[in-house]
Amino acid sequence: MAQTQDTNRKIILAERPKGAPNENTLKLETEAVPRPGKGEMLLRTVYLSLDPYMRGRMSDAKSYATPVEIGGVMTGQVVAEVMESDVAGFSKGDYVLSPSGWQDFFVSDGTQVLNLGPEPENPSWALGILGMPGYTAYAGLLKIGEPKPGETVVVAAASGPVGATVGQIAKIKGCRVVGVAGGAEKCAHVIETLGFDACIDHRAEDFAEQLAAACPNGIDVYFENVGGKVLYGVLPLLNPFARMPVCGMVAWYNLQGLPEGPDHGPQILSTILRMKVKVQGFIIFDSFPIELYQEFSEAMTGWLKEGKVQYKEQVVEGLEAAPQALYDLLEGRNFGKMVVKVG
Amino acid sequence: MAQTQDTNRKIILAERPKGAPNENTLKLETEAVPRPGKGEMLLRTVYLSLDPYMRGRMSDAKSYATPVEIGGVMTGQVVAEVMESDVAGFSKGDYVLSPSGWQDFFVSDGTQVLNLGPEPENPSWALGILGMPGYTAYAGLLKIGEPKPGETVVVAAASGPVGATVGQIAKIKGCRVVGVAGGAEKCAHVIETLGFDACIDHRAEDFAEQLAAACPNGIDVYFENVGGKVLYGVLPLLNPFARMPVCGMVAWYNLQGLPEGPDHGPQILSTILRMKVKVQGFIIFDSFPIELYQEFSEAMTGWLKEGKVQYKEQVVEGLEAAPQALYDLLEGRNFGKMVVKVG
Numbered sequence: 001m002a003q004t005q006d007t008n009r010k011i012i013l014a015e016r017p018k019g020a021p022n023e024n025t026l027k028l029e030t031e032a033v034p035r036p037g038k039g040e041m042l043l044r045t046v047y048l049s050l051d052p053y054m055r056g057r058m059s060d061a062k063s064y065a066t067p068v069e070i071g072g073v074m075t076g077q078v079v080a081e082v083m084e085s086d087v088a089g090f091s092k093g094d095y096v097l098s099p100s101g102w103q104d105f106f107v108s109d110g111t112q113v114l115n116l117g118p119e120p121e122n123p124s125w126a127l128g129i130l131g132m133p134g135y136t137a138y139a140g141l142l143k144i145g146e147p148k149p150g151e152t153v154v155v156a157a158a159s160g161p162v163g164a165t166v167g168q169i170a171k172i173k174g175c176r177v178v179g180v181a182g183g184a185e186k187c188a189h190v191i192e193t194l195g196f197d198a199c200i201d202h203r204a205e206d207f208a209e210q211l212a213a214a215c216p217n218g219i220d221v222y223f224e225n226v227g228g229k230v231l232y233g234v235l236p237l238l239n240p241f242a243r244m245p246v247c248g249m250v251a252w253y254n255l256q257g258l259p260e261g262p263d264h265g266p267q268i269l270s271t272i273l274r275m276k277v278k279v280q281g282f283i284i285f286d287s288f289p290i291e292l293y294q295e296f297s298e299a300m301t302g303w304l305k306e307g308k309v310q311y312k313e314q315v316v317e318g319l320e321a322a323p324q325a326l327y328d329l330l331e332g333r334n335f336g337k338m339v340v341k342v343g
Numbered sequence: 344m345a346q347t348q349d350t351n352r353k354i355i356l357a358e359r360p361k362g363a364p365n366e367n368t369l370k371l372e373t374e375a376v377p378r379p380g381k382g383e384m385l386l387r388t389v390y391l392s393l394d395p396y397m398r399g400r401m402s403d404a405k406s407y408a409t410p411v412e413i414g415g416v417m418t419g420q421v422v423a424e425v426m427e428s429d430v431a432g433f434s435k436g437d438y439v440l441s442p443s444g445w446q447d448f449f450v451s452d453g454t455q456v457l458n459l460g461p462e463p464e465n466p467s468w469a470l471g472i473l474g475m476p477g478y479t480a481y482a483g484l485l486k487i488g489e490p491k492p493g494e495t496v497v498v499a500a501a502s503g504p505v506g507a508t509v510g511q512i513a514k515i516k517g518c519r520v521v522g523v524a525g526g527a528e529k530c531a532h533v534i535e536t537l538g539f540d541a542c543i544d545h546r547a548e549d550f551a552e553q554l555a556a557a558c559p560n561g562i563d564v565y566f567e568n569v570g571g572k573v574l575y576g577v578l579p580l581l582n583p584f585a586r587m588p589v590c591g592m593v594a595w596y597n598l599q600g601l602p603e604g605p606d607h608g609p610q611i612l613s614t615i616l617r618m619k620v621k622v623q624g625f626i627i628f629d630s631f632p633i634e635l636y637q638e639f640s641e642a643m644t645g646w647l648k649e650g651k652v653q654y655k656e657q658v659v660e661g662l663e664a665a666p667q668a669l670y671d672l673l674e675g676r677n678f679g680k681m682v683v684k685v686g
Contacts, residue, residue, distance in 0.1 A: 056617075227612050240629075246616050252609040261604015266595040268611055269570050272624040273589050274399075279622040281615040286583075 001320065003044075003104050003343035008033045009319055010103035013068045017058055020254045020330070025058065026074060026102075026323040034107045041085035043098050043106045043113075045078045048319065048340040049127035050326050052225075055253040065283075074102040077132065078342070079116070079123045093118050097126045102322055104343060128161045128337035129311040130300060136247050136284045137165035138296040141223060142173075143288065144245035144280045149174030151220035152239075154211070156180040156230045158190045158199055159312070161337035162247065166223045167196050168309045175221075178214045180230050182332045189335075193310050208233040221245075224279075227252040232264060235271045246281040250330060312336030344663065346387075346447050346686030351376045352662055353446035356411045360401055363597045363673070368401065369417060369445075369666040377450045384428035386441050386449045386456075388421045391662065391683040392470035393669050395568075398596040408626075417445040420475065421685070422459070422466045436461050440469045445665055447686060471504045471680035472654040473643060479590050479627045480508035481639040484566055485516075486631065487588035487623045492517030494563035495582075497554070499573045501542055502529040502655070504680035505590065509566045510539050511652045518564075521557045523573050525675045532678075536653050551576040564588075567622075570595040575607060578614045589624040593673060655679030 001009065007030050014027040036042045053065075057075050060067045068075055078100040082090050087110040090096065097114040100106035116126055128134060147153050153170040157163040158179025167177045167190070179190040179199040187199040198214040200207060211233045218239035224231060228251030238244075272279060282288070303309040314336045316325040322340045329338050344352065350373050357370040379385045396408075400418050403410045411418055421443040425433050430453040433439065440457040443449035459469055471477060490496050496513040500506040501522025510520045510533070522533040522542040530542040541557040543550060554576045561582035567574060571594030581587075615622060625631070646652040657679045659668040665683045672681050 224612070227609060231608070231612065246612060249609065249612050249616060252613065255609055258605035258607060258610060261606050262601035263604050263606050264601060264608035265574070265606075265611060266570060266592070266598055267601060268608060269567070269574065269589060269592050270595065272622055273592060273626075274624070276624045276626055276630055278624075279615055281617070281619045281621075283616075283619055287619055 002318070006033060007031075008103055008105045010073045010101070011319065011322060012071055012073055013058060015070065016060060017254070019256055021055070021058060021323075021327055023323075026326075028320055033105045036084060036086065036107045039086055040107050040109050041087045041090050042083040043078075043080035043096060043100055043108055044083050045080050045100055045104050045106070045319075045342040046095070047079040047124040047127060048102060048322060048342050049077045049131075050316075050322065050329050050338040050340060051076075051133070052248055052250045052253065052330060054326060055250075055330055075099065076102050077127055078106075079126055080106065090115055091118075095120050095123050097131065102319065104319065124313060124315070124339045125311065127339055128313060129165060129304065129309065130297065132284060133161035133337060134165050134300055135293060135296045137162045137223075138169060138300065139284060139288045139292055140245035140247050140282055141166045141169055141221070143292070144278075144282060145221040145223060145243045147173050147175045147221050150176070152176045152178065152215050152217055153221040153223065154178045154180065154215065154219050154234060154237075155223040156202070156226040157248075157250065157332075158194070158196065159186040159335060160225075161311075162225055163223070164190070164194055164312065164336075165309065168194055168303075170221070171195055172303065172308055176215075176217070178211070178219075180211070180226075186335060189312070193312070195310075202230055208236075212237055218242075223247075224249070226250050232267075235267055238271055238275045238277055240275050242275055242277045244277060244279040246279060247284070250332075253330065314338050316340045318342070345661070349376060350374070351446055351448045353416045353444070354662065354665060355414055355416055356401060358413065359403060360597075362599055364398070364401060364666075364670055366666075369669075371663055376448045379427060379429065379450045382429055383450050383452050384430045384433050385426040386421075386423035386439060386443055386451055387426050388423050388443055388447050388449070388662075388685040389438070390422040390467040390470060391445060391665060391685050392420045392474070393659075393665065393672055393681040393683060394419075394476070395591055395593045395596065395673060397669060398593075398673055418442065419445050420470055421449075422469055423449065433458055434461075438463050438466050440474065445662065447662065467656060467658070467682045468654065470682055471656065472508060472647065472652065473640065475627060476504035476680060477508050477643055478636060478639050480505045480566075481512060481643065482627060482631045482635055483588035483590050483625055484509045484512055484564070486635070487621075487625060488564040488566060488586045490516050490518045490564050493519070495519045495521065495558050495560055496564040496566065497521045497523065497558065497562050497577060497580075498566040499523040499545070499569040500591075500593065500675075501533045501537070501539065502678060503568075504654075505568055506566070507533070507537050507655065507679075508652065511537055511646075513564070514538055515646065515651055519558075519560070521554070521562075523554070523569075529678060532655070536655070538653075545573055551579075555580055561585075566590075567592070569593050575610075578607075578610055581614055581618045581620055583618050585618055585620045587620060587622040589622060590627070593675075596673065657681045659683045661685070 227249030568591035570592030
């Protein structure tokens, strides 16, 4: 069932997952296309972004963001086309970045909508390298990680949109960069295309030993976006005054309660103490002033033009494929930034 | 066996403890009093400081400081009297702060020795409120914790020299201050003498519930010096953008390897992420510029004169009592800053 002009397909949260989400978690529903009123515009979704944080929105645990309500449309950023507009600064035919959620159409008064102009070169990039994931990498690495030339930076999910960008910026800053990714194909991409110095397969039996061998001078910055065994492999390698920006922990998103032991709490705290480590969580649009976004946007546009940053997308066709694509993403079965071509 | 002029008693590390130190860990030995040479001075120990970090020096795990060698004198700060001196700036009769270790006499060339003058008012305070513990509290709270008026600050070991100082400075800065201590007597002292708003007994069955009730607006700064159940009680109460300076984890110093589960690692990281927490370990003389010590020293001297900061010492008599006193300290069986009157 493809996108049409007279039906709004939407994907709603049918029930909160216990553990990993499954076929009962998200459901496709349809309704009439909503009508914009005075001071509003109608947006048609072209690309939907899929991101690990969406797993968090399915839960009602205390968090930084309001969870999606049962029966509510799943939240998400999209690139959309303006179909008709009574909002100043937005015209029919403009492309926009909008928090429309997982649906074909959205009526907006312009709040939190960014105009990308009538013919953006790579419209979907606003969901990735030039949007939230790229900005997350830039701000977390440079403002919390503060990498210095010659230091060793480790980043997991290294072929994903955040990790790939972290590593490439760290290379631009003169660091030794070691990625962690799932499988030989991703690791080869990380080294050959993205230019990391090394990439370790986290599925390897001797992952911790391989990581140690790839970091002969220890680790100065660990960009934390996965948690789990990668974190536990990193801890013994951290250098004095290491920095650890924390923007995700995808390996642990499906946990219900505390997992079985042993308890790594003492190891984490003792490393922080003995090595004088700074660990800092951040949520990109909460933690940094908006001026930084402009700085990021200019720097990244320049690096892309100069070919200093490479960007890989995985495009999934059709809104109905989005739920399974998200589940794949949460299990690491994606390769590059995942976007859904909705219409 | 008291201090004499012709014998140097010293306490050496006889073996590295596995778990809690015991009667085989430290041993008393004697030798002739060492003779100072050209450019050296002879120091006679008056007070020896006992501090939780000493447990770390008994281990040879990777750490920020060199461990004590087997057979070597236990490290420690002392207040000493200069007996004879060929070092510029130090005269017979001066009191000094010196890294002499656990012994009666020490020959020094002046390295890392601070002159306190011939008649300091409270010589032992240089080991506590006006020394390393006080400075640790000051720098960790103000430079990493950054408390703002009206915020809630929680500190454990609240009747100890670091915790008591953290809480009193936080009160001066206009915060709500909640202490954690072991037993009713210490809690009463923390509230009545030190002026904390509340103090929770960590031995209580319902410790976590009591802590939550004492922090109705959540926790903005947790000054971490114990680890263990206090940390795990604090985590669910942390507010967005909370700060956690980490200067110790005495509850975990005797651990061998990782303790049994459940694994609190995901809880720690998830809290850091969701609440955008900054956790930063520090070692006082490594982590801050020496100029800050001067600032601390002036501020604290003023607060003591104005009666805004109270200070409690527990004085143990005799060098031979020092090992058991340290073991008591590590188990929380002290009350106030522990010093040994050696001579």
